Every structure is written in structure tokens, then in C-alpha cells.
Amino acid sequence: MEAQEIFLKENLKFLRQRKKLTQESLAEALDMSRVKLKAIETGTTANPAVQDIVLISRYFKIATDTFLLVNLAKLGELKLRELEAGSDVYLTGKNIRVVAITINPDSKENVEYVPIKAKAGYRAGHTDPEYLAALPKFNIPNLPSGYTYRMFPTSGDSMLPIPEGSDILARYVQNWKDLKAATLCIVILVGDQEFVFKQVTITPDGLLLHSMNKLYEDYTVDFSDVLEIWEYYSFHSKQLPEAMTDLTTVIREIRKLEVKITSKPGQ
Template identity: 55%
Template sequence: MENKHPKIFFATNVKYLRERKKLSQETVAEKLQITRAKLASLEAGNTRAPQPEDYINFSDFFKVSVDSLLKVDLSKLGELKLRELESGNDIYIKGGNLRVLAITVDKRNTEHVEYVPIKAKAGYSSGGYGDPEYIATLPKYHLPNLPKQGTYRIFPITGDSMLPIPDGSDITGQYVEDWLGIKAGTPCIVILKGNQDFVFKMVTLQADGQVLLTSLNPEFHPYTLPLGEVLEIWKFHSFTSREIPEAVTDLGMVIREIRELKGSLRS
């Protein structure tokens, strides 16, 4: 049986990524501290055995995994997928996905549903989301009627941007591994980088690499964020609340504004 060698896309990918960023060979060569002649040779595929440090340097420079640089024809991907790769969410890394989910399980190896309290928000988004020891400290629950497939987590929300879902509700979300599969206008908990708050919004991934976040409450204007600001996305499954949701009507909004005005006058 003939042994077919796998196709390597390193040369064409380096040229494609450089041209996509509108960078000259001189600029890239200078930043990577190599000669322009070497870069030209690499892009032309004339270097039969690039050094391991070449792979690593180009991977760091273009923010794309070595695995993808070698195995994936990046020119065939859409702009959104490329931005996904550059933001650290490289779905082509086999066995080493950078977006690894930390979970906890019980004695029967069944996943817990962790609850992320409001006071834990900052710690969660600043690194705890990927730390198994941190996740193990969160309150844990087993919820009835959850699908057997998937990982779930509970997040409290504040504010009334998603009315009729009340302020203070707990949102149970299902972990989304492939963000590109999210349908436009899907309600999700979005975990943002650093010490930013996580938000509950209707999510739409745009072709320009931005995430459009829309509220159910029309009083709140939609806004966009770069995909690179997002750490995790949890698709809405259900919510629990001690309040009965009220329909958002024009009259209801007027009444709420009057109440808020009275409250500000008293203070």
C-alpha cells in the first residue's frame, strides 16, 4: 500500500497571513530577526526542513498554533474562523485545545453543575475558569432533567437588561465549545477577559470578528465586543427566580421609570 505523505501548508500559510496583515517581507523579517532572503525562501517552500524555532516564532507572531500552521490551509477559512484562531480559540489543536474546560465530578464520575456566586465573578474571569482547584471550591449541584450530554454551570445575573427575566435570576447555561455554531440571537452567558463582568445577552457572531450583544429589554442599546475579549460562552438552558416574570410593556417601562424617579427624589 502506498504511503502518502500529509500535505504541509506552512509555506503558503506564512505568505497568506503576512499578506492578510498587509505586511512586507522586510517588516516581518525584521520583527522575527531573520533575513528577508530566509523569509522569502520559507514562503516559497524552498526550505525543506525549517527549524523548530521557526515554527514557534511564526506561531507566536501570527497568534496561530503550530498545528494549524502546518496542517490547515488557512486561506480556505473564513475571516471569522481566522479571528477565532488568533484570539486563542484554536479548534484545530488536537488534544491540546487552548480553551480547556475545568470541571468537577462526583463519585460516579457524573459532572457537577457548579454555581458561580456574584462575589466569585472577578476570580472566575481572571483565571479561575480554567483552574480545576478554583472550580472545585465553587458550590455544586445536581439539577433534574438536564440532558446527559453537555456541561452546565449556573451564573447569577443582575440588572433588568434581559427583562422579562428578572433581576437576580440564576441562569443555567450549557458550555459552548464551538462558538461558530451559535445561531444569531442566541441567549448566552458571555465570560469576558480580565476583571470584566460576565454578561447575559442575545449573542450574534459577526463576520468582522465582533460579537454583537443585544438585550431583551429595548431600553438597552446593542453593542459589540472583539471576539478576543471573550473567554467562554454558555448557551441559555433555563433560569430560576423567586419573582414571577412580568411582560415588558410600554406602560410597565413608564411605571418603572416613575418609581426610579421617586426613589432618586427621596434620596
């Protein structure tokens, strides 16, 4: 079995500098000698004491497993704040999903665009910073802060009146249980399955996927078949949504009438 890479010294230095602490001030906060802390940070100590590793990881509010096995410098500030807030799998027992990001020279997250030709490699490269760095990227002003955004192309007519071939701007969903019923989402499925753009409802059996085009039937996918979920924010298209036909208008008015009738007292 291939040895697991350990990021102890890299993460210690990164987190210390992120909090603008000197080795001396951190050692004092940990009630540890500066010599011992420096030895851990530089890798001079081949096998640091388990108690010291736990002490350091607790101080930075990062689970020990994550502190050792994840290169935290590659996660980005938003993800680090989420880990510190207690969303870590090892702290909460939940299946955390950490999305890789890229940032611009101003340390702000980019919006990556996944073109059609890159969709096949997305599942394998979605956590690889090098893969993401090769994707087209841009920034959109006035996006609500605190989210990671990505843009995906769509195909097919299952979500009419949103035009076929629209590009969907969506924000990353870390905790799927937070989704409200029938939330519009891009769902990234494992294996050779297609990306889907559907209304998503979380059920005990998996994700119930619903198309706005009534010609398509609902279906459910197992949680294990889902790689990522991105909540719809906006769509971009050269085409305008189709105008309502006379038949659509008639159906709409009938539904309004049905609502009025069923809402009357005694009905």
C-alpha cells in the first residue's frame, strides 16, 4: 500500500502564518517550548508526540486527521472557515465535501467555467487545483459573498422554459440536507452519467430529480451516485425564454380558478 502523504509541518506553518503568529507566541499559547514547536514545524522531529499533534490541531480548530492528511493551503479561505466552524467530517461525523477553488491576484475566488469538452474530465479533476487552473475563469460583480460559484453548460429541453444550451451559474452546496424541496440544481453524477439540471428534493431514498418540462418523468438517484450539487443562481443564454402560448395562458387561468374554488369555505 502506498504511504499516505503527511502535511503536518506544512499545515502548522501555514496556519500559524495565517493567524499572524510568531513561533514564540504560538508556543506560549500552546504551553509548549519554542524549540519543540520549531522542530515540529521544520520536520526536524521525525515522530512528534501524538499529544502535541492533538494539542496543535485543537488550537486551530481543525480535526487531527484533516490537519495531518489534507494540504490546507490549497483549500482557500472560505473552506478553512467552514472547517473551523465545525463542518469537518472528523469533528461532526458528517460526509464533508470540500471543493477545490482558484483565486485571482486579489485573493478573491474565481468563477470557473466547465466547457462541454471539459465535462468528461471534471469528475476526475474536480478536486485537482491543476485541472481547475486550466479551466476558463472569470469574475462576476455583486455576487452574494460567502459562496463558491461555478458555471456549467446544459443540453436538452428538460428544463424549459430555460432555453436549451444555457450556461448555468450555480453555487456549491456543502450540506445537501440544507436544500429546500424542489431546489433548482446542477447535479454532478459519478461514472459515465451526464451532468443534470433538475429540481432536487432530498428524500430518505436519495435525490428526487424533477424536470420543469412535463414530458420528462421524475426519477431518484442514490446518494452514492452523486459527486457534487450546485444550487442554481442564474442562467446565461443568447436565446430568450419562449413566450407563453395561448394554451399555456388558458391552463394557467384554469389552475387559478381551481385554487379559488378549493379555497372557498365548505369546499
